[in-house]
Each structure stands twice: as structure tokens, then as C-alpha cells.
Amino acid sequence: MNIDEIRELLGLFNESGVAEMEVQRGENRVRLKRASLSHDYVVAAPAPAAGTIYAAAAPPAAPAPAAQQSLAGASAPVIDAQAEKNDLIKSPIVGTFYESASPGAAPFVKVGDQIEKGQVLCIIESMKLMNEIEAEFAGTIVSKLVDNGKPVEYGQALFAVKPR
Amino acid sequence: MSNVHWFDTVSSTMHEAARLADEGCAHGTVVAANEQTAGHGRHGRAWHSEKDAGLYCTFILRPRQLDPANVPVITLALGLAAADAIALPCDLRWPNDVLIRNRKVCGILTTLHAGAVLAGIGINANHTAFPPDLEPIATSLRIENNGLPVDRHALLNRLQTAVLSHCAILEEQGPKAIIDLFTRASSYASGRRVRLEDTGETGITDGLDSAGFLMLKRDDGRRITIYAGGVRPAQ
Numbered sequence: 458m459n460i461d462e463i464r465e466l467l468g469l470f471n472e473s474g475v476a477e478m479e480v481q482r483g484e485n486r487v488r489l490k491r492a493s494l495s496h497d498y499v500v501a502a503p504a505p506a507a508g509t510i511y512a513a514a515a516p517p518a519a520p521a522p523a524a525q526q527s528l529a530g531a532s533a534p535v536i537d538a539q540a541e542k543n544d545l546i547k548s549p550i551v552g553t554f555y556e557s558a559s560p561g562a563a564p565f566v567k568v569g570d571q572i573e574k575g576q577v578l579c580i581i582e583s584m585k586l587m588n589e590i591e592a593e594f595a596g597t598i599v600s601k602l603v604d605n606g607k608p609v610e611y612g613q614a615l616f617a618v619k620p621r
Numbered sequence: 622m623s624n625v626h627w628f629d630t631v632s633s634t635m636h637e638a639a640r641l642a643d644e645g646c647a648h649g650t651v652v653a654a655n656e657q658t659a660g661h662g663r664h665g666r667a668w669h670s671e672k673d674a675g676l677y678c679t680f681i682l683r684p685r686q687l688d689p690a691n692v693p694v695i696t697l698a699l700g701l702a703a704a705d706a707i708a709l710p711c712d713l714r715w716p717n718d719v720l721i722r723n724r725k726v727c728g729i730l731t732t733l734h735a736g737a738v739l740a741g742i743g744i745n746a747n748h749t750a751f752p753p754d755l756e757p758i759a760t761s762l763r764i765e766n767n768g769l770p771v772d773r774h775a776l777l778n779r780l781q782t783a784v785l786s787h788c789a790i791l792e793e794q795g796p797k798a799i800i801d802l803f804t805r806a807s808s809y810a811s812g813r814r815v816r817l818e819d820t821g822e823t824g825i826t827d828g829l830d831s832a833g834f835l836m837l838k839r840d841d842g843r844r845i846t847i848y849a850g851g852v853r854p855a856q
Contacts, residue, residue: 549689551832553819553849559665575735582849583693584716584833585663588733606819608848611690 478600479545479614544599545614546590552583554603554615564605566616570598578616581609596620624650625777630672632659635732635741638679642737646681649785653678653777660743662730663851669755674748676773680784682738686792692738694796694833695788696731697803699740702783703727704806706776707744709765713807715826715835715852719744723854724760742780746771800833809852810835819850826852 466480479488548554556564556579566578572592581588599617603609624647631637631654638652657677660670670677684695700717707727712720719727725745732739745751747770748761762771791799804810813826815837824839835847 550693551690551834551848552693555664562665582663584696584849585729585851586693586696586731586733586738587663588692589735591735 478602478617480602481610481613544596544618544620546578546592546616546618548581548590548609548611548613548615550581550583550586550588551611552581552586552588552609554605554607554609555580555582556601556605566598566601568598568600571621572596572598572618590615592618594618594620625781626650626652627774627777628652628654630654630656630658633657633661633741634677634679635661635730635739638681638739638741639732639734642681642734642739648681648683649781650681651678651777651781652681653773662728662743668728668743669752669759670743671748674746674761676742676744676746676776676780678742678777678780680738680740680742680781682740682784682788683736684738684788684792690832691791691796692733694799695738695740695791696729697833698787698791698799699729699731699742699784700727701799701802701806702787703729703742703744703780705783705787706780707762708779709762711806712809713803714809715803715807715829715847716833718851721760721765724758726760726762726765740784742784744776744780746773746776796833797831800829800831803833804829814855815852816855817847817850818853823855 558565558580566572566576572578572595574592574595576592577589578592579590581590596618599619601616602614609615626637626641628637631652634652634654634657637654641650641652654677656672657668657670660668660677662668682695684692696716700713700719703717703719704711704713707719709721711726712723714720717729718725727742727744729743730741732741745759745761747763748759749763749768750756751759763769787799790802809815809826811826811828814823815826816823817837822837822839822845824837824845827836827838827844830836830846835852837845837847839845
């Protein structure tokens with residue numbers, strides 16, 4: 458992820474009004490969190506993931522040390538590992554994100570929806586394997602982080618969910 | 622044959638299989654039907670399910686010792702299994718369409734549902750004709766075998782054996798064994814000019830990567846990896 462892409466993310470973040478978002482590309486991850494008076498920007502390497510990563514399918518993107526340094530210098534990093542673990546629904550596989558069961562059908566969930574544990578939130582298609590992504594906990598959908606039909610990588614955040 | 626639930630009419634064998642999976646049915650259980658009233662393929666596309674003509678079935682698979690990231694390779698294993706069961710010279714089109722004379726004879730759609738793999742397999746067995754929109758791209762075992770009818774129960778028996786044996790190859794030998802078998806069996810694995818079903822991009826196929834994804838050398842020279850959707854022959 459380069460500085461221009463991060464700048465674009467900041468623009469989208471500001472326009473969207475969401476409280477928090479996280480975007481991962483390869484080994485680069487950007488997490489944006491709205492504070493009361495200012496924004497905290499965090500760029501961090503992802504935590505080691507459990508299991509095997511698609512080594513060949515998802516080659517790690519080249520690290521962007523310049524972006525990390527400049528952003529780290531711009532504000533104090535805020536790393537809240539527990540919150541990240543609990544409030545993001547992540548993709549378990551590499552594939553394509555679908556928000557509904559078929560084109561034209563209503564999305565499984567939308568921002569603001571109350572969701573229950575086990576509820577299907579989206580589908581990630583990988584080689585005609587439709588992986589139903591289920592909520593691991595009950596809560597409210599705070600933001601949808603991937604556009605319909607876009608590719609997602611292993612461990613990429615799909616939804617931010619406020620647990621209840 | 623064990624663990625076979627054969628129905629006369631169901632909305633979709635996928636729905637029935639999901640219900641059995643939720644009840645905790647065993648690995649290898651299969652639901653088949655003479656007729657589906659709402660058979661479907663990828664993205665809810667209708668699957669032509671003429672009564673008594675096709676084999677319409679869904680296997681419930683619970684592969685062991687398989688890393689979640691490797692589960693998608695099972696879709697390649699299913700195509701290989703279907704080709705084995707069909708027992709006529711077949712080609713495989715990534716990820717798992719089974720073709721005879723470049724026409725589709727079998728389609729496979731797989732869902733990961735509540736920890737179980739639901740593998741929906743439709744084989745055109747005894748169709749003697751197809752609707753005009755499918756006629757140029759579909760065929761049946763009967764058409765390809767000099768009009769001889771196929772015993773669908775015997776076909777399901779062979780398919781169950783083949784599905785379980787290919788699943789065992791994946792569990793015991795890992796994804797590479799299946800990817801190698803697929804690469805040998807498929808004319809689409811490399812050197813084939815194709816169009817991507819989802820995006821319309823064209824290029825030449827360039828082998829499968831270690832996760833089973835198809836690589837493509839695009840016309841503009843860029844190499845891309847295809848994660849989802851199918852490919853079609855291109856001029």
C-alpha cells in the first residue's frame with residue numbers, strides 16, 4: 458500500500474462518517490479510528506495468522522516503510538489488540554466478496570443491522586466454493602469494509618461489528 | 622451404498638443437504654433427487670433439472686486434517702471425481718466444469734455451510750435434447766454414448782466412490798496431489814486462450830498456483846490470478 462492509497466483511504470474515511478475502519482493489503486494494514494477531536498492513524502504489520510496462508514495466491518505486498526514512518530510520526534499509534542480481535546469479521550480465505558446470495562438479491566446485512574451469532578453476513582467465493590461467512594458474535598454492523606464483487610485476501614477485515 | 626437419501630422431488634438438493642448437515646450427518650452422506658423445482662448454479666442461476674433425466678445430488682463432506690485455507694482445492698477434486706464416475710473421455714474446465722466435446726455435461730457448485738462442505742453436482746445423464754439456449758453448450762451422457770440410457774443409481778454409486786476417494790487423496794496427500802491430477806486432466810490448465818466469465822478479460826492460461834488458483838497471462842502482458850468465476854474459450 459503506498460502513501461497515495463492511504464491518502465485516498467483517509468478521504469473515504471472522512472466522507473463516510475464511520476467510527477473506525479481497517480483495510481489490509483498483503484502485509485500492510487491501515488486502521489483508522491475517529492477520536493473526539495482528531496483522528497488516530499495506525500499502520501501495523503498484521504499479527505501472525507493461525508494456520509497456513511495462501512503463500513502463492515496472496516504474495517505479501519512490498520512493505521511500505523515510508524508510509525509507516527510518516528504516519529507513525531504524524532500521530533501516536535493506537536493499538537488495541539483486543540478490540541481488533543473482537544470487532545472485525547475477517548475473511549478466512551482468499552476469494553471474491555459477495556454481499557448477497559445472487560446478483561440483484563438483497564444483501565445479507567447492511568450497516569446498522571442487529572446481527573445474531575451464526576448469522577450469514579456475506580459469501581466469499583473461492584474457486585466456486587461459496588464460503589458463507591457467519592457472525593462469531595451478536596452485535597450491530599458498524600461498517601462494511603469491502604465492495605461487492607471485489608477480491609479479498611486471507612485475514613482481510615470485511616465488517617466492523619459493535620458487539621453486544 | 623450407504624448414507625444415500627434419494628427423493629422424488631425437492632426444491633434443491635443443496636437445501637436438503639444443509640438441513641442434514643445441521644443435524645450432524647456423517648461425511649459422505651448424499652442427497653439425490655429425481656427432480657429439483659429450484660435447482661441452481663453459481664449466483665442463483667437456474668440449473669436445468671428436467672425430471673428423471675439428470676443426476677441431481679449434493680454430498681455432505683467433512684474433510685479431516687485439512688487446513689481451512691486448503692478447503693477450496695476440494696472443488697478441483699470434485700471435478701476429477703465426476704470425470705471418473707462419468708467414465709467417458711472428459712475435459713475439465715477450471716475450476717470444475719466437466720466437458721465432453723467442449724460441451725458441459727456436469728456442473729458443480731460447492732458451499733461451505735456451518736463447517737461442512739456441501740458439494741452440489743448435476744450430471745446431464747439421460748437428456749435427449751436441451752432447451753435452445755443450452756443446446757450449443759450442453760450435452761448428456763446418453764447423447765455421448767450412442768443413445769444408451771444411463772442408470773442414475775449406478776452413476777451415483779460410482780460418483781460417491783470417486784468423491785470419497787478424491788477427498789481422501791486431498792486429506793492424505795495434500796493439495797498438490799489434486800492440483801497435479803487436475804493439471805494433467807484439463808486442457809484449460811495452461812496454454813488455452815480464455816475469457817473470464819466475470820470480467821470479460823482475455824488471455825492465455827498459465828497453470829495453477831500452489832493453492833489451485835488459475836493463472837492467466839493477459840493480453841496486455843500482465844499476469845493475474847483468478848480466484849473466482851469461471852473461464853470460457855475465447856477466439
